[in-house]
Amino acid sequence: MTRFILAAFFAITPTLTLTASDWPQFRGPNATGVSDEKPLPTEWSKTKGIAWKAELPGRGASSPVVVGNRVYVTCSSGTRDDRLHVLCFDATTGKQHWHRQLQGTGSTACHPKSCMAANTPVADETGVYALFATGDLAAFDADGTLRWYRSLVGDYPTITNAVGMASSPILAAGRLIVPMDNAGESFLAALDTKYGKNVWKVERPREISWTTPLVRTVGGVTELLFTGPKGLTTYDATTGETRWAFKGGGGSIPVGVLDGDSLYLPVGGVSKFKIDAKGVVEKPEWAAKDAKAGYASPLVYAGKVYTSDGQGFISCVDAKTGKEHYKERVKGAFSASPVAADGKVYCLSETGICTVLDATANTFEVLASNELGEASLGTPAIANGRIFIRTDKALYAAGR
């Protein structure tokens, strides 16, 4: 029995393939928004506490991603927002290593707040995979060599989401996982990373969604936990086969957090579910109805769950009980998801104000309110002792 318990404990683990200091995908290592990095800066402004700043050629709701000493960021520009950019910077100096451009091949229709560079790229030690809301998908080696390119709208012409797409690709089981929930040919696909060809492609409901799959390994199987408007479905990352589904886990925009045997989902505010090898226990352990997630995904850090919403409210509840520690309103609405490290929670508003909270306190303790004065929709990245913030105009490396 003891052996079974131990086996089960080690069998359910989040997937982690890169070093802890990297921030390779949407919401960083393990897609939790949490990094082990420290020390990290508390205060900065346009003129203080910024290691470097690099001008960007366009807007983006995507996050920067960092692997090793390289920062990758995507942008879109042009009257029709159809000019797509992938850039690589030196994480230490901010020097631009390379800049590649693509022409969008799909529709550029979207909500005015968003843009075609809404999907966060994913990177590994070999390079970066950039998906755009136009359905253009490209893999670049770390030196800027184009490894492969796909026009997904060219491949599957009925793809459509006039609100604009924003789901981010991830790497799992050695494949590039491409979420493409939309009103036309809707699918989840795994592509080989070398040539970008489909390994598997499974049909999804024809409904628009902006979520990104979560990944975990259970008994040697890498699972993708993918939410859509009608529920959470889990797929085998190697074969694409459906493993299990949970109708109560539906959602379209924010993404949940896997934390060991707990799954925090942005449903009914935020709800905590027990998760084991077979799936989710349908009745939540608790539901914090007032902790609204809005566009931003929740954060679980140091025994607390944080949410930030479109009205500027930041909520903090106890991760064990769901009991509210505080709910306070700050200046600005939130699109970027909160991130955390070094005992601090960073909440970046749409107007570029980053509220830094003391994560050790059960009360609302603001350590700093840092203003860059530029629109910021992308979730910041934490790596190499710095916080990388992309605005509509520039990429900032805050820290030493």
Added chain:
Amino acid sequence: MQIRFCVAALLAVALVTTPTPGVDDETTRALATLKRVTREGKGNEDAGPAWKTLVSKGGGALLPTLEAFEDGNHTAANWLRTAVDAIAEAEKAAGRKLPADKLEAFTLNPKFAADARRKAYELLLTQDSTAKARLLPGFINDKSADLRRDAISNELEILERTAPPTLKADLEKLFAATRDKDQVELLAKKVIAAGGKASISEHFGFVTFASLIGPFDAPESKGFAIAYAPDTAKDSSGKFTGKEAAELKWIPASTSDPLGKFDLNKLLGKHKNSVAFALTTIVSQQEQPCEIRVTSPTSLKIFLNQKELFGRDEYHHGSPFDGNVGRGTLRKGENVIVVKVCQNNQTENWAQDWRFQMRVCDDTGGPLAGITQVSAIDGKAVPLGLISEKPTNTEDKK
């Protein structure tokens, strides 16, 4: 300015009609490989090494790569575009200048793909800061949407700064050339303020007369996938059975909306889980390619002469201007366009629109020569975009 531009253009054509010297076999093979990539990454395994080969050739491969762009082959264009970026970046890093004269010649030669010319123009600007003022005036009617837009903005800025005696005529010329909706609306205001006339509806070539029929039953919001008899209508005759067994006939309608909007909720009544059709007849003096551009917040299909050109099954996620484009060929004489406009059963306030706008244009969004629409009201041939001065249709009467 005009003479100087013409001389530059002639020189440019002379330069570029000369085959690019020194294109080796490896470069030629690499370019051919990149152009062979097709759907679902077919050809990617060869394209990756070809891309590396091409970029390794350095500055000598720049012009051949730009020349390899083809309008319409978007996948290849993106392989080529990134190669151009990498070549230009490497040349800069090596301290070498790009061939400004060749880039200028390439930019000015309309035989090359619009996107490639735009790319060449941007590279040229990094080498020659005077190129913008020298070249932009020649791009006012360019096939590249970006070059055209920039040229018009540049010219408008000059006109407003200098206020020449020919201002009205100059603004009218810019208005005729512009394609982007925001720029069209801006220039229409400027033309009118200068004492001229500018019809946005005629500029865009909106269909302003149509025969309508509906509602047809579309259970479970699945009207998009259901075939209805009017899909392949050849004219606006006949009776059909509609929703709740109602007998339906085509009814003539027109719109006075400057952007050609037909509001089906007003014209046919508010219906859910329904489908309606709009039919218009276009007379073309010659066979010619066309685009039928439709704006609508709901699912739709576009048919030309009983052939389906385009379909999009999406409801109430916004209605981007010209968001649905059917590409086809108008035959000489009469052509029947049918647009099927679906409505689902969503109950939210923001999901009640049931409308469409339709225009017929060339691939730049500009007017086609020698085409008219047949008025559904009196059967007369009238210009596209014509707005009746007197209300004659169901919508206006309501």
